[in-house]
Structures are given as C-alpha cells and as structure tokens.
Amino acid sequence: MPRKSMTDASVPNAGRIYDYLLGGHHNFEVDRMAGDQVAALIPFISKAMRLSRWCLQDVARTLTTERGFDTIVDFASGLPTMDHFHTAAAPGTTVIYSDSDPVTVEYGREILGDTPNAHYFEADCRRPEELLSRPEVREILGDNRHVAFVYWGVTMYLTDEEITHVARSLYDWSDEASCWVVYLMTGKADHPNSQRVLEIYRQMGEHLFAHPVEVFEELVEPWHADELGYRTVAEWHGIELTMTEEDLQSFDPGGSGYGIYLVK
Amino acid sequence: MSSELSSLSKREGILNQLAGQLAAQKTTIVSELRQALRATGLSNRLLISPGRLEEIAQEQVEAFLSFLEAGDEEETRQRGACRASEGLGERSALAMTEALRRACWTSNPGKEALDVALEASGRYVNAFLEGYMSGRQAEILREQERTRSAFQRAMKRQARS
Numbered sequence: 001m002p003r004k005s006m007t008d009a010s011v012p013n014a015g016r017i018y019d020y021l022l023g024g025h026h027n028f029e030v031d032r033m034a035g036d037q038v039a040a041l042i043p044f045i046s047k048a049m050r051l052s053r054w055c056l057q058d059v060a061r062t063l064t065t066e067r068g069f070d071t072i073v074d075f076a077s078g079l080p081t082m083d084h085f086h087t088a089a090a091p092g093t094t095v096i097y098s099d100s101d102p103v104t105v106e107y108g109r110e111i112l113g114d115t116p117n118a119h120y121f122e123a124d125c126r127r128p129e130e131l132l133s134r135p136e137v138r139e140i141l142g143d144n145r146h147v148a149f150v151y152w153g154v155t156m157y158l159t160d161e162e163i164t165h166v167a168r169s170l171y172d173w174s175d176e177a178s179c180w181v182v183y184l185m186t187g188k189a190d191h192p193n194s195q196r197v198l199e200i201y202r203q204m205g206e207h208l209f210a211h212p213v214e215v216f217e218e219l220v221e222p223w224h225a226d227e228l229g230y231r232t233v234a235e236w237h238g239i240e241l242t243m244t245e246e247d248l249q250s251f252d253p254g255g256s257g258y259g260i261y262l263v264k
Numbered sequence: 265m266s267s268e269l270s271s272l273s274k275r276e277g278i279l280n281q282l283a284g285q286l287a288a289q290k291t292t293i294v295s296e297l298r299q300a301l302r303a304t305g306l307s308n309r310l311l312i313s314p315g316r317l318e319e320i321a322q323e324q325v326e327a328f329l330s331f332l333e334a335g336d337e338e339e340t341r342q343r344g345a346c347r348a349s350e351g352l353g354e355r356s357a358l359a360m361t362e363a364l365r366r367a368c369w370t371s372n373p374g375k376e377a378l379d380v381a382l383e384a385s386g387r388y389v390n391a392f393l394e395g396y397m398s399g400r401q402a403e404i405l406r407e408q409e410r411t412r413s414a415f416q417r418a419m420k421r422q423a424r425s
Contacts, residue, residue, distance in 0.1 A: 050306055
C-alpha cells in the first residue's frame, strides 16, 4: 500500500519490490535492484512474504465456507493474481478489491476481466470510509453491513493513528457479526539490517512502521482476536519453519508475522 | 519390421512391469517426492502453498506411472505448463523430476529394464520441463503485456484528470 504511485517507473516502488520478492514479473530493473538490496540485508524476507501471501486462499475459504460471509472487502489488495480471494471464495461471493495505486487498479481490473461479483476500485486504505461510501460500492453492497474486511500485510505502512482510525471506521460501519482479517508484520526493527531496509524504503518515500502485538491489540480496540488468536504464518500453514541464525536476527521464530481474525 | 514390432512390444512390456513395480512402492515414492517438494517449498509462489505439497506429490507420482504405461508426452508437457502457471518454483520442478528419476534407479529393475526405464524417465523429465519452461515463458509475456496495458491506461486516466 505504498504512497508512491507505480506509474513512475524510473524509481523503485515498494509495491513492485513486493511483487519481485514474491517472484512476480510486474516489476522493473530499478525495483529488482532495490529488492536485491533488501534481500541481501534480510534474506528471509522473500520467504516471509510468500508465507503470508499463501494464507490468502485459506482466508477466502474460511470466511466464505466456514464463517458464512458472502462479501469480502479487501484493502490495499495489490494484484489479484490467481492466488487471490475471488479464486478460492465460495461461488457467489462478492469480492471488492481496492488499492491506492492507479496502475495496480488498472492491472487488477484487467486480471479480473469479467469475473462475476469481483470488483476493483481505487481507494486509500488509510481512509476505508471513502471506499465504503463510494456510490458504486454502495450500489453493490446495498444495505449489507455484514462483511469481512481484509488488511493483509498492510499495517507496516500505517502509523498508529491511522490504524486507530481504520479500526474505528470499520467498526462503526459494519454490523455486530462482521469480521476484520489482518496480517500483522512484526519483525525486529532495531536490528541494524532492519534499520538499513527501513532506510531504503525511506529513500523511496515510504515509511514503514513496526507494530508489536501488544501495541497493535490496543490500536484496534474494540476489535479483538477470535478464539484462534494471533497465529504465526508457520502455525497457519501447520509447518515447521527452518530459520537460520541470520534469519532470526531480523525475524521472530515463526516468520515474524501474525494472521488474525478480529471480531467485535 | 517384425523384429521392430517385437522390440517395441518388449519395451512396452518392460515399462508396464516397471510401472507395476513402482506402483507397489507408491507410498515411498510419494513420500520422497513430498520431501523434495518441502525442501524447496519456499521457492514456489501463487497456488503452490505448503498445504498443497502432499496433493502435488500424489498427483505427480500418478502422472509419472501413467506416462510409463501410455507414454503421452503431450499430456506431460501440459502438466508442466500448468504447474508453472500455478507457481511451481524452478528448484521444486527440478527436485521433483530428480526424485522421479531416482525412483526408477532404485527400483532395481535389472540391467535391460534399467536402460528402458532410464530412457522413459528421461523422456518424461524432458517433456515436463519443456512444458514447464514454456509455461513460465508464457506467464512472463502475459504479465509483461498486462503491465504495459495497465500503465498505458493509468497514464491516460491521469492525463484526463
């Protein structure tokens, strides 16, 4: 959910670096160079990103087949490639994707094509109320306030105040049984290599923020985690992660990220 | 002509026998393939998540056994292309084909049968990797074109506003 637009291909872009580290091809030489710099400092980062991204299919299935949601509103979606919600959600599910970047939105619309009930809008995830009050979105949702919101891997781009605002907006807008699914990237921000990565992003005009679990829990109140709690990506996939000493300098055991179903 | 036919049918016989032998060791082969996939699992992307590795190992062993019996290279190429578009990483693709080839070696088919088995597994690996590489290439070109088109439309929209 980077602030810089992806339309500028002359400077590295956080969204395209993410795509590169995931193994995609929606990136340019300048992004690959920056991505390689990041990966050299934190070799585990590419694995961490893949591990978190792989959860999306499971989130889609769980929300629509186990928890009965027929509407998913996803913020800062990035590219809705074949691993995204619309491919794994139960038939008939309405999926609303959004992103602040115009190129990503165009790209997303092209990928979705005529996929039934899948939509893509330009919107800033810092102000979810703007997406939810768009005439096109209101037309799709009607009076439906029973939705599952998703902020997957976005929180590191948001300040504490922005997270509080998002939490409150979603809480006020949705019904009692709605759900907010979050992937919270943590990590050891004070390690010199992490600091250098933050600096690389700062130079691109992106500011990343680490939100420790206990801080995040307070920021999203009155939302709280359901009975599954804060699950690491390793727990999520039911695998044992092999992490080297070097990996553990910048990441916590378990992959430094938590998937959470927040409920009211 | 008749000696060619006879050698062909002998070869088929050997391959059928080998397929039977490998089918009897299927659990072990699937387990080895699963191990190979797990060891390289983080090179995958998109739909090839850790939760799918077991299923993929099963499917690949089934497909390999079918290939030994039917020798359908085109089907194998398509499978390789499909795995590429699902996001199978290069390291996983190589580890998987290597594990299948090894299964032929270790099945102790005897000298004459081993030659046939290695030739068949070589054809399988080549066809799979050929399909895989062309699938990857097609994916890259598709993504490249989507990028171009998305950029163009976003620029137009920006220019209008």
